[in-house]
Structure formats: structure tokens, C-alpha cells
Amino acid sequence: MDTKKLDLNLLVTLEALLAEQNVTRAAERLHLSQPAVSAQLSRLREVFDDPLLIPVQRGMAPTAKALELLEPLRHALDQVRATLASHRHFDPLQAQLTVAIACTDYLQTTVAQPLAVALRERAPGVRIALRHLDPTQLPAQMARGEVDLALMTPEHGLGSLRSRHLFDERYVLIGRHRHPGLREGLSVEQFARLDQVIVSLRGGSFTTPVDEGLAALGYKRNVVLSAASFLFLPEIVAHSDFVALVPERLVRGRHEALKVVECPFPVPGFAVSMLWHERNHGHNGQRWVREVILALAGNL
Numbered sequence: 001m002d003t004k005k006l007d008l009n010l011l012v013t014l015e016a017l018l019a020e021q022n023v024t025r026a027a028e029r030l031h032l033s034q035p036a037v038s039a040q041l042s043r044l045r046e047v048f049d050d051p052l053l054i055p056v057q058r059g060m061a062p063t064a065k066a067l068e069l070l071e072p073l074r075h076a077l078d079q080v081r082a083t084l085a086s087h088r089h090f091d092p093l094q095a096q097l098t099v100a101i102a103c104t105d106y107l108q109t110t111v112a113q114p115l116a117v118a119l120r121e122r123a124p125g126v127r128i129a130l131r132h133l134d135p136t137q138l139p140a141q142m143a144r145g146e147v148d149l150a151l152m153t154p155e156h157g158l159g160s161l162r163s164r165h166l167f168d169e170r171y172v173l174i175g176r177h178r179h180p181g182l183r184e185g186l187s188v189e190q191f192a193r194l195d196q197v198i199v200s201l202r203g204g205s206f207t208t209p210v211d212e213g214l215a216a217l218g219y220k221r222n223v224v225l226s227a228a229s230f231l232f233l234p235e236i237v238a239h240s241d242f243v244a245l246v247p248e249r250l251v252r253g254r255h256e257a258l259k260v261v262e263c264p265f266p267v268p269g270f271a272v273s274m275l276w277h278e279r280n281h282g283h284n285g286q287r288w289v290r291e292v293i294l295a296l297a298g299n300l
Contacts, residue, residue, distance in 0.1 A: 008080075010047065013040045015077055017052070018070050022059045090284035092123035097285045100129040102138065103151035104201075106230045107272065110249040111151055111166070114296050119289075126289065142277035148286060149293070154273040161275045164290070166297035167249075170269035174234065174251055174258045175243040182243055186264045192219040197233055197244040200226045210245060210267055217265065234258060272297070 016026040017037070027037040045052055048069070053060040062070070101112060108130055119126050133152055134141075139160050141147040154163060173191070175182040181194055198208055206223045214221055224242065227233060233244040238257050245267060251258055274293055280286040 007043075010040055010044055011073060011077060013037060014044050014052070014069070015073055017041060017044075017060075018062055018066055018073075021053065021061065090288050092126065092288060094125070095123060095285055096125040097123075097289075098127045098129055099148045099286065099289050100131055100146065101149045101151065102131040102133040102141070102147045104133055104230075106247055106250055107151040109231060110247070111272075111293065111297060115293055118292060118296060122292070123288075126285070138275070139277075143279070145279070148276065148280055149290065150275040151272060151293075152275065153270050154275075155270075161277060162281055163273045163275045164294065166272045166274055166294065168269060168271050169247045169249060171245045171263060171267045172248045172251065173243055173261050173263050174237055174246055176238050176240070177257075177259050179241060179243070179259060181241075182259055182261060184261050186261065188214070188217055188219055188264050191264045192221045194222065194243045195224045195241060196221055197225040197227055197236060197242045198223050199230050199233065200228065203228050213265065213267065 013026070013030060013032075016029045017023070020026040020029060023037050023041065024034055027034045030037065041053065048065060050065040051063055052066045052069075053062055103112060112128060112130055116128050119128065131147055133150060135152065138147065138150055142150075142161065150161075151166070154165075173182070173186075175194075181190065192214060198206065198210075200206070200208070204226060206226050211221065211223075225236070227236075230246055230250055233246050234251055234254060234257070236242060237244050245263060247269075248260075251260055274290060274297075276286070276290065
């Protein structure tokens with residue numbers, strides 16, 4: 001048998017013919033015309049080199065080879081149907097799926113962490129693999145299937161990927177409770193005199209775009225520490241007289257340990273988006289996870 005030329009529809013027709021043992025009823029079951037089913041039966045006879053169904057007094061009777069084919073055929077077609085149904089109807093309680101997400105440590109804390117907790121309730125078989133975000137490698141990583149989703153600012157211009165806006169973030173000023181110089185209504189001059197910790201993602205820098213804004217106002221702030229991660233900042237300012245500008249969502253729910261005030265001058269925030277490759281766009285499991293992330297982002 002030359003399986004390269006075998007039409008799957010022929011096997012579906014054979015299943016119906018063996019079940020109904022009647023061309024007319026098989027045609028009704030398949031929503032085809034009787035001549036079309038008869039033509040397919042002729043092709044099946046050629047493929048299997050066997051009559052498969054022979055005329056009898058009331059309808060048709062399967063040959064010995066047809067009877068041998070019946071159970072394996074049903075099993076194979078049921079597997080195909082189950083595979084197709086699993087992609088159409090994603091059942092989070094039963095699904096087994098691993099989703100690789102690339103993001104910064106800030107977004108691991110603010111988005112990926114609540115996502116992992118939510119999935120344990122809603123989809124216990126769905127696992128999250130967190131990866132370091134490298135925007136320069138992201139399109140290639142997604143094309144190879146190494147990363148399924150990315151959480152990041154959309155300013156990198158990865159136009160080849162699909163994206164969805166999640167939320168807009170802003171900065172707040174944090175320090176320890178009873179900090180002698182931290183209070184609401186700070187002047188720009190008072191802000192600039194505070195000992196400050198900043199984040200330099202590339203490492204080692206003691207300036208950020210905030211310093212450009214301060215310079216335009218005629219001030220220079222006192223930066224005493226450059227860190228490589230936002231996650232380091234809440235801990236160090238809670239145990240020192242340092243202060244830091246951080247994304248607001250990073251310190252939500254931590255007002256017992258930290259004092260949070262508004263920055264005395266406008267500091268541009270940033271948007272956070274979810275990005276994915278076209279290869280994952282139609283996958284129901286991936287789509288379901290994206291919808292969960294979108295809902296969580298709205299509740300943050």
C-alpha cells in the first residue's frame with residue numbers, strides 16, 4: 001500500500017461503511033451523496049486489494065480483511081479525533097503543558113509569581129519555565145520554540161512578534177519608615193540631597209534618565225549605590241537611610257515595611273506588554289495562558 005497517496009477521508013468513509021454496512025446510510029452519516037461514497041469504496045478496494053464489503057440479501061457484509069481492519073481503524077481515527085479536539089477544547093484542569101516565559105526580575109515578581117500561584121489552582125498540570133530576557137535574541141528564541149511568551153516594555157520594536165498591552169507602570173519613591181528626610185511634599189532640592197540607590201541593568205552606571213530630568217531643573221542627586229536588580233532595592237532601603245525610585249507594583253502590599261511617597265517632579269513611567277510568536281498564536285493552551293496573564297495584569 002502506498003500510504004503517501006492515501007487520503008484520510010477514505011479511512012473515515014471506510015469506518016462509516018463498516019459500521020453501517022450500507023452505502024446509502026453511510027452517505028447520510030457522512031453528509032455525502034451516494035455516488036460519492038460508492039466512488040470512495042471503489043478506491044478503498046484498490047488500496048486494500050480486497051472487496052471489503054460484498055452484497056448480501058439485506059445490504060452488505062464485511063469481508064474477513066474488513067473485519068480485521070475495523071478495530072485498528074477505529075482506534076487510529078479516535079486518536080486523530082482526540083488530538084484535534086484537544087487543540088480545539090483546552091481543559092486546564094486536565095492539560096499537561098510547559099510555558100517558557102522570558103522577563104526581567106521585576107516582572108517575575110509582579111506578574112510571573114501571581115501567575116504561578118493562579119495556575120496551581122486553575123491548571124495544576126501547566127508549568128512555567130522562567131527565562132532571562134534578552135531582547136536581541138528573543139525573535140530567534142521564539143522561532144526555535146525556546147521561549148513562548150515575553151513580558152517586557154514594547155519600546156524595543158520587535159515588530160515581527162504579536163503583542164498585547166498589559167499595563168502602564170509608574171515610579172514611586174521608597175524608604176524605611178521613620179526615615180529622617182523622607183516625607184510627602186518633598187521639594188526637588190530635598191529629593192536631590194537624599195542618599196539614593198539606582199538600578200543599572202547593564203551594571204556599574206550611576207545615572208539614569210531621571211538624572212537628565214533633574215539636570216534640566218538645575219539639580220544633581222546623590223547616588224551612593226548602583227544595583228543590578230530592582231529586587232535588591234526594597235530590602236536595602238528598609239534597613240538604611242537610602243531611598244530609591246522603583247516601579248509602583250514592586251512595592252504594593254509592602255507598606256508595613258516601607259514608606260512610599262510621590263516623587264517631587266514628573267518621572268516618565270513605562271508600558272508592559274506581552275509578546276509571542278506566530279507559531280504559538282493558534283495554540284489553545286498558549287492562548288488560555290495568555291488570557292490568564294491578561295486578567296491578572298488587569299487585577300494587579
